[in-house]
Amino acid sequence: MSQLQRLTLAPAQVGHSEIQLTTEQQHYLWRVLRLQAGDRLIVMDGLGQSWLAVFQPPDQMQIVKEQTIRFSTELPRPMVLLVAVPKGQGMDDVVRQATELGVSQIVPILSDRTLLQPSPQKLDRWRRIIQEAAEQSERQVIPTLSAPQPWNQALTQWHADTSEAYLCEARGDRLHLLHVLSQQTEAAVAKPIAIAVGPEGGWTEGEIARAIAAGYRVVSLGRRVLRTITAPATALAIVAAVLESSST
Amino acid sequence: MSQLQRLTLAPAQVGHSEIQLTTEQQHYLWRVLRLQAGDRLIVMDGLGQSWLAVFQPPDQMQIVKEQTIRFSTELPRPMVLLVAVPKGQGMDDVVRQATELGVSQIVPILSDRTLLQPSPQKLDRWRRIIQEAAEQSERQVIPTLSAPQPWNQALTQWHADTSEAYLCEARGDRLHLLHVLSQQTEAAVAKPIAIAVGPEGGWTEGEIARAIAAGYRVVSLGRRVLRTITAPATALAIVAAVLESSST
Numbered sequence: 001m002s003q004l005q006r007l008t009l010a011p012a013q014v015g016h017s018e019i020q021l022t023t024e025q026q027h028y029l030w031r032v033l034r035l036q037a038g039d040r041l042i043v044m045d046g047l048g049q050s051w052l053a054v055f056q057p058p059d060q061m062q063i064v065k066e067q068t069i070r071f072s073t074e075l076p077r078p079m080v081l082l083v084a085v086p087k088g089q090g091m092d093d094v095v096r097q098a099t100e101l102g103v104s105q106i107v108p109i110l111s112d113r114t115l116l117q118p119s120p121q122k123l124d125r126w127r128r129i130i131q132e133a134a135e136q137s138e139r140q141v142i143p144t145l146s147a148p149q150p151w152n153q154a155l156t157q158w159h160a161d162t163s164e165a166y167l168c169e170a171r172g173d174r175l176h177l178l179h180v181l182s183q184q185t186e187a188a189v190a191k192p193i194a195i196a197v198g199p200e201g202g203w204t205e206g207e208i209a210r211a212i213a214a215g216y217r218v219v220s221l222g223r224r225v226l227r228t229i230t231a232p233a234t235a236l237a238i239v240a241a242v243l244e245s246s247s248t
Numbered sequence: 249m250s251q252l253q254r255l256t257l258a259p260a261q262v263g264h265s266e267i268q269l270t271t272e273q274q275h276y277l278w279r280v281l282r283l284q285a286g287d288r289l290i291v292m293d294g295l296g297q298s299w300l301a302v303f304q305p306p307d308q309m310q311i312v313k314e315q316t317i318r319f320s321t322e323l324p325r326p327m328v329l330l331v332a333v334p335k336g337q338g339m340d341d342v343v344r345q346a347t348e349l350g351v352s353q354i355v356p357i358l359s360d361r362t363l364l365q366p367s368p369q370k371l372d373r374w375r376r377i378i379q380e381a382a383e384q385s386e387r388q389v390i391p392t393l394s395a396p397q398p399w400n401q402a403l404t405q406w407h408a409d410t411s412e413a414y415l416c417e418a419r420g421d422r423l424h425l426l427h428v429l430s431q432q433t434e435a436a437v438a439k440p441i442a443i444a445v446g447p448e449g450g451w452t453e454g455e456i457a458r459a460i461a462a463g464y465r466v467v468s469l470g471r472r473v474l475r476t477i478t479a480p481a482t483a484l485a486i487v488a489a490v491l492e493s494s495s496t
Binding site: 072073074093097100101102136137138139175176177178179182221222223224225226227230233234237238240241242244245246 | 320321322341345348349350384385386387423424425426427430469470471472473474475478481482485486488489490492493494
């Protein structure tokens with residue numbers, strides 16, 4: 001199955017036994033993938049459901065069957081990344097790697113040291129990268145990208161009541177994220193794990209204090225200074241590894 | 249101390265109490281960093297030794313003291329990355345992130361599915377990126393880049409007698425790297441940990457068989473398909489986390 005091409009579509013495109021293709025999708029299947037009538041494909045709605053379908057040019061696919069293996073590449077618990085937007089093109093790499101590593105939601109944070117509000121074009125670009133990366137890494141769920149928000153606002157949604165929350169601090173004498181995660185007893189209800197990663201120059205003292213007040217554990221990602229692109233991927237790689245190695 | 253600029257130099261430049269600067273280094277200190285006479289700097293020889301020094305234009309630095317904290321940002325055990333060279337510019341990101349994550353040696357592998365021999369210019373470029381990343385992440389040791397070599401040849405040096413060796417396989421039913429690492433009992437002699445990451449399309453069956461014969465444990469990095477850029481960083485982030493969180 002994994003050799004079959006994959007296509008993500010809007011849930012509304014899926015009928016009882018067929019799928020209606022947009023002009024863009026027709027072009028992609030015909031001109032880019034060079035599919036023929038009768039070729040098979042995996043289509044996904046990005047919400048966790050997928051189907052094996054047969055291409056019926058020009059504008060339809062016939063559903064052969066609903067995929068039986070759902071969520072097989074998804075983490076057993078939601079993993080949320082709250083990340084201060086890096087300068088330049090850095091966020092492209094952050095959202096791409098986060099998607100590969102299994103993130104469920106990415107929340108761009110406007111922190112005290114990164115005040116720049118990303119343009120709607122940037123958000124569109126990040127959403128496209130996320131979708132592309134989700135398809136390449138063969139995920140069943142497309143991670144969502146939230147509206148950029150100040151740290152104070154993010155803390156009203158992501159705090160100790162709603163999630164198991166960690167704030168990563170460069171250097172410092174904090175315990176390592178892996179150490180703290182492995183001491184954690186299985187939560188009765190599996191809350192999402194929220195990981196907050198700061199900007200170049202780090203979180204300000206005020207931001208750290210407010211996170212602690214909201215129930216965040218402050219943790220280290222090791223002794224070296226990580227770039228704002230490498231830090232989120234490192235934190236998510238560790239969380240995903242803990243979630244997946246304990247479920248084997 | 250961590251706010252001071254850092255400069256890597258050749259061991260031969262370091263005298264008893266002063267350091268002789270090259271023309272390139274003079275330019276860098278004066279024109280790029282815009283240092284003044286009397287400004288302080290941390291200089292490192294890239295082999296683990298560093299000094300606090302004072303800039304004496306145009307061509308000298310006076311050694312103030314040998315740094316007392318050595319290897320503070322280095323992992324407690326050597327971590328070696330054996331990595332099939334990705335296509336295009338991908339190796340740039342691999343060596344940069346590997347350096348940030350604490351790798352001690354990077355061995356580019358020519359695998360059955362990536363036969364392209366990198367040019368000497370590419371190797372120079374990767375060495376420059378490694379040095380730059382080591383300075384930015386405030387490492388005391390500059391990782392070494394080995395000559396590119398076929399997998400068979402690499403296995404004559406990196407095998408179970410010389411290292412604790414893991415081969416990462418995309419997908420499959422293997423145990424997770426973190427799971428296997430955490431079951432490992434402390435080795436009597438702390439051997440280097442060798443991590444082998446394959447090319448796009450994965451290792452061939454023959455390559456995996458030869459690795460197993462050389463004492464490699466085959467492990468998984470999770471259920472998603474990782475790009476050849478993300479896979480090495482993910483593996484190294486997990487190894488570094490295990491090494492650093494068990495030493496806290």
